[in-house]
Ligand SMILES: Nc1nc2c(ncn2[C@@H]2O[C@H](COP(=O)(O)OP(=O)(O)OP(=O)(O)O)[C@@H](O)[C@H]2O)c(=O)[nH]1
């Protein structure tokens with residue numbers, strides 16, 4: 001028999017209401033040791049009563065979900081109370097005294113999975129939802145929660161099942177030429193699987209942007225206004241600005257959310273020839289930041305003509321970039337070319353347009369929030385492995401049907417690690433341990 005578990009399900013300290021949740025066979029029994037109310041407790045009906053905390057009594061609401069009609073599929077009791085952290089903790093303590101056990105991280109959802117209430121993929125989407133910081137990420141988590149990825153991977157598994165059946169049948173009729181026809185047909189279908197896996201992997205790149213945000217390096221020669229631009233973009237005076245060349249030495253970071261996507265900006269030391277040791281280190285750091293970024297803003301001082309430093313910088317950049325001509329409030333010597341934008345970091349002109357340009361450059365119209373997005377590193381790894389396994393099969397096209405069949409089964413199993421179809425205890429435990437307690 002499963003233990004009856006308890007946890008606070010709402011973030012402690014935030015919000016006016018806290019929810020304490022219990023799940024397991026003894027949930028109602030434990031609850032009624034402390035909860036007094038008038039009238040009968042009926043499933044799915046909120047009931048007002050008093051909870052005996054020992055020293056005090058707390059007015060609260062209780063609701064009972066009878067198995068299997070609950071989140072976990074077990075008997076569930078939830079208390080809603082208005083008290084702050086202390087009262088919430090006390091209530092939880094009382095339930096533990098009464099026989100419940102403190103839940104481990106993710107245990108509620110693990111039970112929901114074990115009782116067939118949610119798929120493994122949905123469970124992971126719930127983790128993402130809990131941990132997500134920006135709106136875009138949340139939406140992608142929700143879209144996954146509706147089981148889209150799961151459905152897609154299930155379909156791929158079904159395709160493979162059909163293939164396996166086809167091979168199975170043909171092995172019963174081992175005429176030579178028949179076999180060749182089957183082989184062609186197998187590889188034709190396998191190619192479809194390969195394409196679909198590749199498509200999912202391409203989408204995953206976008207998902208990484210949603211989850212971790214985009215790394216944007218601000219580079220340019222000294223004094224063009226990189227630090228001023230960082231400050232303008234994040235709306236905060238984070239980086240030091242002076243009229244002296246070589247002000248910035250360390251990389252300064254600032255982030256904003258734009259259209260639900262996190263933009264992480266990195267202001268760097270101006271790149272130029274320098275004899276100063278500290279500045280040299282700063283310039284090395286700039287180059288490293290450049291390497292790690294997804295997008296680069298190359299900043300020019302529009303009030304001056306381009307010089308050798310500007311040209312050298314342009315040469316070392318091998319990433320997608322946007323040229324930003326700063327100081328448009330001053331005398332204009334540089335005319336914007338295609339894919340260039342003029343701004344004034346000092347007077348905060350065109351900053352909004354720059355953000356929009358950044359957004360469009362990275363995302364273009366590739367992100368489809370309703371589309372299929374893998375939000376999670378573990379799923380991604382399995383899809384990558386499955387794709388590799390399929391690629392390998394193409395390299396051994398002439399192997400016997402038995403061997404091909406075995407290799408295809410391997411792919412099936414790999415995908416099963418996402419849908420939960422292979423029910424390997426190991427992965428299941430790993431996933432659920434990532435939940436916060438109470439979910
Ligand atoms: N007129 C005008 N001046 C600007 C603008 N942006 C920056 N400046 C000035 O240019 C000087 C250098 O600005 P910073 O932001 O420190 O330039 P930086 O590129 O970070 O310089 P380093 O860190 O030394 O490489 C300061 O005096 C700023 O006030 C602008 O849009 N218009």
Ligand SMILES: [Mg+2]
Pocket residue numbers: 226227228239240241247248267268269270
């Ligand atoms: Mg600077």
